[in-house]
Amino acid sequence: MAEASPFEALVPLHDLPPGVSGLGRPGEYHLYHFQQSGTLSVVLPGEQPYGADAIDTWNMSTTPLEDMGPG
Amino acid sequence: MDAEDHDRYLHYAVARLAAFRNVWWSPANEFDIMEIKKDAEWDRFFQIVQAADPYGHLRGIHNCVRWYDHMKPWVAHCSIQSSDFASMQQWREQYCKPILFDECRYEGNVPREWGYLKAPEMARCFWLGTMGGCYVGHAETYLHPEEILWWSKGGVLHGKAPLALPSPSR
Structure with a gap:
């Protein structure tokens, strides 16, 4: 899992679809919570590639997903 | 008085x-x-x-x-008895103070509307509140043979929600 920013540094991310909430430092670290399974399209700012992990919030297990480019 | x-x-x-x-x-x-x-x-x-x-x-x-x-x-801080996680952004912007869901109901099995959340439901409240930039309070209301409800007496936690939640110490 990517090193999370300190919690105090994360800000709520708005304008997300119903049932999805987000916290993050845009361009560095994004955390999205899904109340139901679904897909989400987000713009990833900057030039750097991004890694992604899926977190099971009940078992607190992490599954790596495909890395993504910016954009 | x-x-x-x-x-x-x-x-x-x-x-x-x-x-x-x-x-x-x-x-x-x-x-x-x-x-x-x-x-x-x-x-x-x-x-x-x-x-x-x-x-x-x-x-x-x-x-x-x-x-x-x-x-x-x-x-x-705004100490709120509510499970209205849809209003978090409005409250944060309205009060500009930390929002604490002081009672979004409790993990337990007492046959009351406020005390029967299953552990995953309690954990979900923490995720929803935290992801919305707010804070969530936890308590337990599991029936106990000697009526030691954690909610009012403290002591030992019996539920599963705290173990599922990320913690800086874990």
Whole structure:
């Protein structure tokens, strides 16, 4: 899992679809919570590639997903 | 109690408790069901505690239905009895103070509307509140053969939600 920013540094991310909430430092670290399974399209700012992990919030297990480019 | 007794009692409580670092103040549990008390009295209790506590511990007030006016300057955070996670952004922007879901119901199995959340439902409340930039309070109401409900007596936690939640120490 990517090193999370300190919690105090994360800000709520708005304008997300119903049932999805987000916290993050845009361009560095994004955390999205899904109340139901679904897909989400987000713009990833900057030039750097991004890694992604899926977190099971009940078992607190992490599954790596495909890395993504910016954009 | 009359006003003078209230003053003496509050000064006594603050003198006894303020030195503990894990104290925060709430003038009442569900202040709004005590109809004999008017808001001006709660205002005064807040101000007495604020003036008497040399350490400035957090101050909030727990409601049942009606909200206290959390805009008042002695309120450190909005202590909310609610499970309305859809209103988080509105409340944060309205009050510009930390929003604490002080009672979004409890993990347990007492046959009451407020005390029967299953562990994953309790954990979900923490995720929803935290992801929305708010804070969530936890308590347990599992029936106990000796009636030691954690909710009112403390002691040992029996539920599964705390174990599922990320913690800086874990």
